Amino acid sequence: MADFYRFFARIIVLAGVIFPIAAFSQTRPLDAPSPDLAFPHERNAFGLAPDPAIHWGRLDTGLRYAIMENKTPRDQASLQLRVDVGSLDEVPELGGIAHFLEHLAFQKTIRRPDEGLFTELERLGLQSGADSNATTGLEATTYYLTVPGSGIDRISRALDIFRDISDGLLLTEEDVEQERDVVISELVSRDSSAAQSSKIRxxxxxxxxxxxxxxxxxxxxxxHVISREDLLAFYQAHYRPEKMLLVLVGDFDAEAVEAEVRARFADFKGAGVAAPDVSEERTASLPQAPRALSHVEESLRPSIAVYFEQPAKSIASQSLGYSGAYRLQKADEDTRRAVLKRGLALDFAMGAYRRRLQDLMFADDAGFSSGGPFGDHIPRAAYFAGLQFTPVGDDWRTALHVARRELDRLLAFGITEQELDLMRRSQITSLKASVDRADTRSSGALASNILRSTAAHFVVRHPSALLADLMDVVDQLSLEDVKAALKDRYEGKAPAIFVRLQNSDEPVSEAEILAEWAAAGETLLQPWQPSDDKAFAYQVFGEPGQIVSQEHIEDFDFERLTFANHVVAQIKDSDLERNTVRFSIRLGNGLSAFAPDEAGLMAKAGQWATLGGLGAHDFQELSRLFADKNMSVQLSIDGGGVRILGAAMRADLPLPCNMPQRY
Structure with missing residues (x-):
């Protein structure tokens, strides 16, 4: 539901889980916060309620926290701490200082002056990287802990680690010099062709x-020049309670966990001079005329991307949950429904564009191997909607023509009734599946969603609330609504075209790229002609096989069935994912049956088999037939055999059996 609830293709899943727990789980009224410390639901224009299973709290010092009980997986908790500081908060001459500080966060602290935090992490049974990690981005530094066990003592020890990171780092000269070598080594190893291409873009x-x-x-x-004094000043300026958000999700008692949070962070007030606040509203002033750039990078696949700058305020016109600086001020019922319809209209239009490209890319002269719409946000600079394609070879011209032709076709004629119906069914099925699975999602995924959504100023809502919004307007959405939303996003906006070549001797000039874009705009267009689909052809397979033996494997609690044709089936009931069936089928000898010079070819056979379709149906038709089903099938070949893996909703049985059987 990318465009329905969020402007960007870099989707934030606004999700949570409802549990029948005590009244503690309901959000308590909080004292009126400053605008920068308010949770999104506290300043949402439409008064949206957050997921009732999440408890929100704020200390007097400004530190915010969210706590949620969740039983998947059992005896485990996910803790995440976000600090609102990244590379955009640095001065150029001290570039990399936020990431440098992140590396030092697990070293010696005031409370652990001899051994540092890595030793305490090991005592808790946490492995570096897998269970404890940290990342530094443009706008934030985030710390992650996955704690085994549900006892409050283990959660308390993990919170002690976060408290040490918050205001207890010693930043010794020895640790600084040791980590300096590490961060320089990381800089060198990560200065890849892909990173350089991203910087150029x-x-x-x-x-x-x-x-x-x-x-x-x-x-x-x-x-090389960052000193301990620089690190200490940066630490004290940015590692402050008003710049932190703590999220805890797991198999624990939420009320007890909140008491521990308050006990460990109540006296955390920050030290030194605080850094000035940074407004979300900062944006760059970009050229408004069409522009283009290309570069050659032999180690990367060729690509083209066409960007259309979007007004920052457009995010509020298509998402009820957005509560940031650009949020709507008028919040009556007509506005609410208009926002819902616009977001849904864009989602349907982009879904139709993506499916049309899927149909086109199988033609012999397609000129591209993949393509679709996307969204991009460069923090404190600009918002974009765009189209990205992978050309065949360096045939950027054909790919660019397809990108513009199909966009212009959408703008001129919109989507078809058949596409509108398909998108309705697909969206409803997808959200219903999310509701069904809501209370079996992992604590780590939920914690990440809560953290990212809150930081991006979106109300964290339960999937059932999102489904209710969808059902409220989906049948009223018209073809004209979709067309109008498309025109508002793309029409009249100057493109910025970025072309990356792989095998060319030199880049293409801006004039040549813009000339090709203009020529593509002269194409004579006709309305899209959707294909006529038929029923799935493979639903009857004769008489059921005869079971010759059945046994229960106690150690792993599953049933093993052996059929007369020597097929062995192993079936296990699990409560890890509600209403979901997962299957894995292995047959044959796999790559071991092929000569060494054939193995590489056969390793790609799984992809070819999937894209090749199934006899009576090509790949495109299969995609349309199962658009309203939550089912996936993929094939691979390894040393153990041919493997068919997939998942489906229980309600869709027996299709999860019919599809892999036909493969």
């Missing part, structure tokens, strides 16, 4: 914007 898109220059890794020069 961002400089082209947002010339002069800090996000295009101030990357988290820093530079060799800046990392």
């Amino acid at each position: 961002m400089r082209f898109l947002t010339p002069g914007a800090k996000a295009a220059e101030q990357w988290p890794a820093g530079t060799r020069e800046s990392l």
Whole structure:
């Protein structure tokens, strides 16, 4: 539901879980916060309620927290701490200091001056990387702990680690010099062709914007000059309670966990001079005329991307949950329904565009191997909607023509009734599946969703609330609604076209790229002609096989059935994912049956088999037939055999059996 609830293709899943627990789980009234410390639901224009299973709290010092009980997996908890500081908060001469500080966060602290936090993590049974990690981005530094066990003592020890990170780092000269070598090594290892290409792209898109220059890794020069005093000043300026959000989700008693949070962070007030607040509203002033750039990178696949800058305020016109600086001020019922319909209309239009490209890419002269719409946000700079394609070879011209032709076709004629119906069914099925699975999602995924959604100023809602919104307007959405939303997003906006080539001797000029874009706009267009689909052809397979033996395997609690044709089936009931059936089928000898010079070819056979369709149905038709089913099937070949893996909703049985059987 990317475009329905969020402007960006980098989707945030606004999800949570409802449990019949005590009244504690309901959000308590909080004292009126400053605007920067308010939770999204406290300032949402439409008064949206957050997921009732999440408890929200705020200390007097400004530190915010969210706590949620969740039983999947059992005896485990996910803790995440976000600090609102990243590379955009640095000065160029000290570039990389936020990431440098993140590395030092697990070293010696005031409370652990001899051994540092890594030893305490090991005592808790946490492995570095798998159970304890941290990341530094443009706008935030985030720390992650996955704690085994549900006892409050283990949660308390994990919270002690976060408290040490918050205001207890010693930043000794020894630790600083040791980590300096590590961060410089990371800078070198991550300075890849892909990273360089991304920098070229961002400089082209947002010339002069800090996000295009101030990357988290820093530079060799800046990392060499950062001193302990610089790190301490940066630490005290940014690691402050009003800049932190703590999220805890897991198999624990929420009320007891809140008491521990308050006990461990009540006296955390920050030290030194605080850094000035940074407004979400900062944006770059970009060129408004069509522009283009290309570059050659032999180690990366060729690609083209066409960007259309979007007004920052457009995010509020298509998402009820958005509560940031650009939120709507008028919140009557007509506005609510208009926002819902616009978001849904864009989601349907982009879904239709994506499916049309899927149909086109199988033609012999398609000129591209993949393509589709996307969204991008360069922090404190700009918002974009765009189209991205992978050309066949360096045939960027054909791919660019397809991108514009199909966009212009959508703008001229909109989507068809058949596409509208397909999108309705697909969206309803998808959200119903999310509701069915809501109380079996993992604690780690929920914690990440709560953290990211809140930081991005979106109300964290239960899937059932999102489904109710969808059902409220989905049948009223018209073809004209979709067309109007499309025109508002793309029409009259100057493209910024980025072309990456792989095997060319030199880049293509801006004039040549823009000329091709203009020529593509002269194509004579006709309305899209959807294909006529038929029923799935493979639903009858004769008499059921005869079971010759059945046994229960106690150690792993599953049933093993052996059929007369020597097929062995193993079936296990599980409560890890509600209403979901997962299957794995293995047959044959796999790659071991092929000569060494054939193995590489056969390794791709699974992809070819999937894209090749099934006799009576090609791949495109299969995609349309099962658009309203939550079912996936994939094939692979390894040393153990041919493997068919997939998942489906229980309500869709027996299709999960029919499809892999036919493969």
